[in-house]
Amino acid sequence: MMLLQAPRFTQQSMLDPAGTKAGSIHDFWHFLIITSTVVTAIVFLTLFVALARRRRTADPEAPGEQRSLTRWVGASVAATLVIIVTFLFLDFRLGRALAIPTQRTPLRVNVIGHQWWWEFQYPDSATPGNWISTANELHIPVGRPVILRMSAQDVIHSFWVPNLAGKKDLIPGHETETWIEADSAGIYRGQCAEFCGLQHAKMAMLVIAEPERQFEQWALAARGQALAPADSVARAGQQVFLTGGCSVCHAIGGTMAGGTVGPNLTHFGSRLTIAAASLPNTRGNLGGWIVDPQRVKPGSYMPPNALEPDQLQALLAYLEGLK
Amino acid sequence: MTTATPRVETILEPELDVELDRVWRSRPGFIGWLTTTDHKSIAKRYVATAFIFFLLAGLEAATMRAQLSRPENGILGPDTYNQFFTMHGTTMMFLFAVPVMIGVGLYLVPLMVGARNVAFPRANAMGYWVYLIGGVLIYGGFFVNSGPDAGWFAYVPLSGPAFSPGKRVDIWAQMITFTEIAALIAAVVQITTIFKMRAPGMSLNRVPIMVWTTLVVAFMIMFAMPAVATASLFLAMDRLISTHFFNPAEGGDALLWQHLFWFFGHPEVYIMFLPGTGIISSLLPAFTRRPVFGYPALVLSVIATGFIAFGLWVHHMFATPLPQLGQSFFTAASALVAIPNGIQIFCWIATIWSGRPIFRTPLLFTIGSIIIFVIGGMTGIMIASVPFDSQVHDTYFIVAHFHYVILGGVVFPLFAGFYYWWPKVTGRLLSETAGKWNFWLMFIGVNTTFFPMHQLGMEGMPRRVYTYLEGTGWGDLNLVASIGAVIIFSSVVVFLANVAWSLRRGRVAGANPWGAESLEWATSSPPQSYNFRNTPVVAGRAPVWESGGELPVMTGLARDRQQVLLTTVLDAEPDSRHDHPGHTIWPFVVAVTIGIFFIVLIFTPWGMPIGTVLGFIAYARYVWPKKRHDPSVIELPRSVPPAEVPR
Numbered sequence: 010m011m012l013l014q015a016p017r018f019t020q021q022s023m024l025d026p027a028g029t030k031a032g033s034i035h036d037f038w039h040f041l042i043i044t045s046t047v048v049t050a051i052v053f054l055t056l057f058v059a060l061a062r063r064r065r066t067a068d069p070e071a072p073g074e075q076r077s078l079t080r081w082v083g084a085s086v087a088a089t090l091v092i093i094v095t096f097l098f099l100d101f102r103l104g105r106a107l108a109i110p111t112q113r114t115p116l117r118v119n120v121i122g123h124q125w126w127w128e129f130q131y132p133d134s135a136t137p138g139n140w141i142s143t144a145n146e147l148h149i150p151v152g153r154p155v156i157l158r159m160s161a162q163d164v165i166h167s168f169w170v171p172n173l174a175g176k177k178d179l180i181p182g183h184e185t186e187t188w189i190e191a192d193s194a195g196i197y198r199g200q201c202a203e204f205c206g207l208q209h210a211k212m213a214m215l216v217i218a219e220p221e222r223q224f225e226q227w228a229l230a231a232r233g234q235a236l237a238p239a240d241s242v243a244r245a246g247q248q249v250f251l252t253g254g255c256s257v258c259h260a261i262g263g264t265m266a267g268g269t270v271g272p273n274l275t276h277f278g279s280r281l282t283i284a285a286a287s288l289p290n291t292r293g294n295l296g297g298w299i300v301d302p303q304r305v306k307p308g309s310y311m312p313p314n315a316l317e318p319d320q321l322q323a324l325l326a327y328l329e330g331l332k
Numbered sequence: 333m334t335t336a337t338p339r340v341e342t343i344l345e346p347e348l349d350v351e352l353d354r355v356w357r358s359r360p361g362f363i364g365w366l367t368t369t370d371h372k373s374i375a376k377r378y379v380a381t382a383f384i385f386f387l388l389a390g391l392e393a394a395t396m397r398a399q400l401s402r403p404e405n406g407i408l409g410p411d412t413y414n415q416f417f418t419m420h421g422t423t424m425m426f427l428f429a430v431p432v433m434i435g436v437g438l439y440l441v442p443l444m445v446g447a448r449n450v451a452f453p454r455a456n457a458m459g460y461w462v463y464l465i466g467g468v469l470i471y472g473g474f475f476v477n478s479g480p481d482a483g484w485f486a487y488v489p490l491s492g493p494a495f496s497p498g499k500r501v502d503i504w505a506q507m508i509t510f511t512e513i514a515a516l517i518a519a520v521v522q523i524t525t526i527f528k529m530r531a532p533g534m535s536l537n538r539v540p541i542m543v544w545t546t547l548v549v550a551f552m553i554m555f556a557m558p559a560v561a562t563a564s565l566f567l568a569m570d571r572l573i574s575t576h577f578f579n580p581a582e583g584g585d586a587l588l589w590q591h592l593f594w595f596f597g598h599p600e601v602y603i604m605f606l607p608g609t610g611i612i613s614s615l616l617p618a619f620t621r622r623p624v625f626g627y628p629a630l631v632l633s634v635i636a637t638g639f640i641a642f643g644l645w646v647h648h649m650f651a652t653p654l655p656q657l658g659q660s661f662f663t664a665a666s667a668l669v670a671i672p673n674g675i676q677i678f679c680w681i682a683t684i685w686s687g688r689p690i691f692r693t694p695l696l697f698t699i700g701s702i703i704i705f706v707i708g709g710m711t712g713i714m715i716a717s718v719p720f721d722s723q724v725h726d727t728y729f730i731v732a733h734f735h736y737v738i739l740g741g742v743v744f745p746l747f748a749g750f751y752y753w754w755p756k757v758t759g760r761l762l763s764e765t766a767g768k769w770n771f772w773l774m775f776i777g778v779n780t781t782f783f784p785m786h787q788l789g790m791e792g793m794p795r796r797v798y799t800y801l802e803g804t805g806w807g808d809l810n811l812v813a814s815i816g817a818v819i820i821f822s823s824v825v826v827f828l829a830n831v832a833w834s835l836r837r838g839r840v841a842g843a844n845p846w847g848a849e850s851l852e853w854a855t856s857s858p859p860q861s862y863n864f865r866n867t868p869v870v871a872g873r874a875p876v877w878e879s880g881g882e883l884p885v886m887t888g889l890a891r892d893r894q895q896v897l898l899t900t901v902l903d904a905e906p907d908s909r910h911d912h913p914g915h916t917i918w919p920f921v922v923a924v925t926i927g928i929f930f931i932v933l934i935f936t937p938w939g940m941p942i943g944t945v946l947g948f949i950a951y952a953r954y955v956w957p958k959k960r961h962d963p964s965v966i967e968l969p970r971s972v973p974p975a976e977v978p979r
Contacts, residue, residue: 020805021792023723034719045710052706059685069622069686078625078682085678093667100717101660107719108656164490165586167651167726171792175722178651181489182580185653202726202794204483206490207410210797307410
């Protein structure tokens with residue numbers, strides 16, 4: 010499987026950049042931290058000397074002393090102004106450089122924020138009805154800019170993958186846009202950055218950056234319909250899915266299930282995580298999630314499902330087979 | 333009526349004290365507690381109430397730190413955690429930081445300008461009651477599990493009717509209304525007191541810097557509060573009577589809330605912080621034995637900050653869609669506010685440099701304040717950058733940044749001021765030993781708690797999360813931060829013990845224990861109900877130092893009723909005399925009717941008619957002319973020009 014070839018998981022951090030934008034911001038951060046450390050050190054040093062130094066003049070308000078203080082304060086203000094103007098110059102330059110991607114044809118993906126999961130749609134398919142709709146795992150090609158057109162269905166969310174780029178809000182009633190680009194293949198974790206209610210803490214996602222060829226393979230597979238159940242257990246699981254209420258909220262391409270409230274599960278078995286990147290996609294985690302989602306994510310809109318053990322096992326077998 | 337000729341002499345009449353106290357003192361007992369219009373009583377109440385809210389918000393923070401001390405912890409669930417962080421922010425901003433500074437200002441300003449009371453003393457009393465009702469309301473809701481849970485910023489649509497059903501956010505919105513009313517009243521009171529009630533000779537260029545900061549902040553409140561008043565009114569209407577100001581499905585706009593809220597919210601930061609700088613500028617002379625360096629630069633910096641503060645609000649919205657040019661404008665304004673703030677810090681360091689520092693607790697807290705505030709200021713300039721902010725916005729980096737700013741700019745100066753003025757307020761000194769423990773524990777605790785949060789934010793930890801996964805690697809630094817919170821907690825315990833000890837056993841302070849220079853030290857500790865036996869006359873910026881002990885005074889105010897002197901705005905020349913209404917229950921009653929209006933409105937629209945009728949009746953009684961009414965404004969002859977007042 011191509012996912013097994015997907016490279017290392019990178020720790021979520023803006024200090025370990027793996028994308029064009031995050032890289033430039035990280036360079037700017039070096040300027041910021043060095044400058045501010047030097048300035049802070051000078052201020053603190055002056056303060057400590059001022060507190061500890063031996064006094065020479067008897068009268069602190071002597072005209073000579075006042076003049077000298079005025080000169081020093083004036084020089085400090087001038088130095089501050091120079092630093093700030095330099096800062097503004099570098100910042101404006103960086104801001105404009107990062108505004109729009111310049112090279113190569115970008116990939117376009119729609120991002121839709123939901124309480125509390127991410128929906129990703131890949132609209133540039135030849136057949137308009139055959140978009141990829143996936144959840145919580147954003148596949149992108151390495152070295153190619155990806156323009157994200159973002160909207161929110163319920164409340165404000167914010168898309169943020171620190172290793173790749175800064176954040177942008179998803180605002181109901183406004184369509185927002187940002188772009189990301191990965192320099193190297195890897196799995197980058199991101200997380201909603203705007204408080205969005207009970208499960209804001211567990212509204213995460215993975216960005217899976219793969220070489221162009223692998224990405225195309227993934228997209229081809231993702232555009233297809235769901236695999237038919239492989240055996241009788243999985244067939245029974247499909248029946249549980251279609252008759253047990255799951256399909257009210259979830260869609261599986263190629264079946265009757267067409268719900269749009271929750272994530273599209275057409276290729277669910279190939280996902281690395283469940284519950285918005287809160288748990289690894291293992292049989293045990295998935296079973297626990299289906300039976301009692303409120304234990305994993307209290308407040309989640311997914312209801313508990315009282316299933317007989319054999320029904321649950323069948324359902325799990327079916328879902329795992331949706332590669 | 334006596335035609336008063338200001339006389340320049342010290343009058344020592346034993347019966348004068350008795351007469352003045354009879355006229356000015358509050359009535360005894362519980363009824364006196366409800367009726368007093370003495371600015372000192374009301375200010376002490378503001379500070380004590382705000383401090384109780386500070387302790388509550390601190391306990392909320394401590395509980396959150398316990399929850400976050402390790403990954404996937406189970407002390408607080410998401411629902412409780414969201415109420416806790418919303419209450420922590422709301423309490424600290426609306427019920428602690430602004431009211432406590434209002435309280436400090438209300439206590440000190442009349443004493444610093446040599447007045448007998450504040451202007452509009454009844455409105456002043458009413459403001460406190462309205463504030464108290466707001467605070468009790470929101471904590472009442474919190475204790476019955478109806479605490480607000482949409483954040484102190486209450487972004488729509490999350491705080492709107494669709495995503496926050498129930499009464500939680502309604503209670504929050506009404507509490508905002510109460511604190512707005514209280515803050516606006518205090519602003520009007522302060523502006524009028526400062527412009528019209530200064531001691532003769534205290535021209536604007538001699539006004540203590542603390543008074544300047546209070547004045548600038550009062551004007552900022554008048555311009556900032558209407559924005560949040562509008563916003564919270566719109567929100568309440570969306571929630572209670574189904575308007576659609578913020579509902580995008582019906583043509584409303586979610587970003588409208590953010591603009592209105594931050595147009596208030598950013599100036600709010602300076603409303604909290606400027607009085608802190610005023611405190612530092614006011615106490616530095618006593619602990620460096622020289623007047624503060626650069627008085628004109630400091631005053632102009634405070635005023636400049638007040639103006640620039642209104643041009644920064646969009647930097648709270650750098651993750652929303654904005655045009656490039658707009659971003660640049662707000663980046664530039666946000667970075668340039670460092671200039672006036674830098675000037676203040678440079679002037680303080682220059683004061684220390686050329687003075688002779690005396691290492692008492694107020695100076696320690698001042699030094700701590702400068703250190704912590706400078707760190708917060710540095711990160712403040714960093715996040716003025718849109719690209720950098722796009723990474724750290726809404727992360728623990730921001731939590732670290734603004735806690736450094738607010739602790740350095742508000743809490744440390746407040747503690748410095750507390751140790752400094754406590755002897756004035758109570759007549760007793762606080763323990764220096766305990767004060768030093770208080771300082772060091774606070775300083776170490778604050779840095780241990782908040783410094784690691786910079787790193788956590790850059791490692792991707794968002795704000796307002798009730799938990800985090802083990803694999804994120806955020807556990808260790810969060811544990812360090814939580815240990816820091818324990819240190820801060822122990823510091824506050826030392827502080828409370830110090831206060832309790834001082835009230836019983838503290839050394840008696842005397843009028844001027846620090847040998848300070850401004851007018852509040854020219855009267856007894858604690859001050860009499862009438863503040864000053866005779867109105868002092870001022871001839872410079874450091875009246876106590878310049879007068880060499882005995883201050884020149886003027887006489888001519890009535891002794892048989894509460895009468896105050898009004899002076900001119902620029903030069904503080906005696907202008908007229910004005911009778912104050914004295915102690916009365918009606919401000920309290922009006923505040924209660926305002927409370928009925930807004931609290932009943934949460935549950936039924938009948939709150940409006942009921943509250944209006946009751947409020948009208950109470951207010952009519954409040955303003956009803958007294959039977960034996962003396963004409964309140966009498967022209968006075970102009971006083972001796974200040975220059976002619978002998979030292």
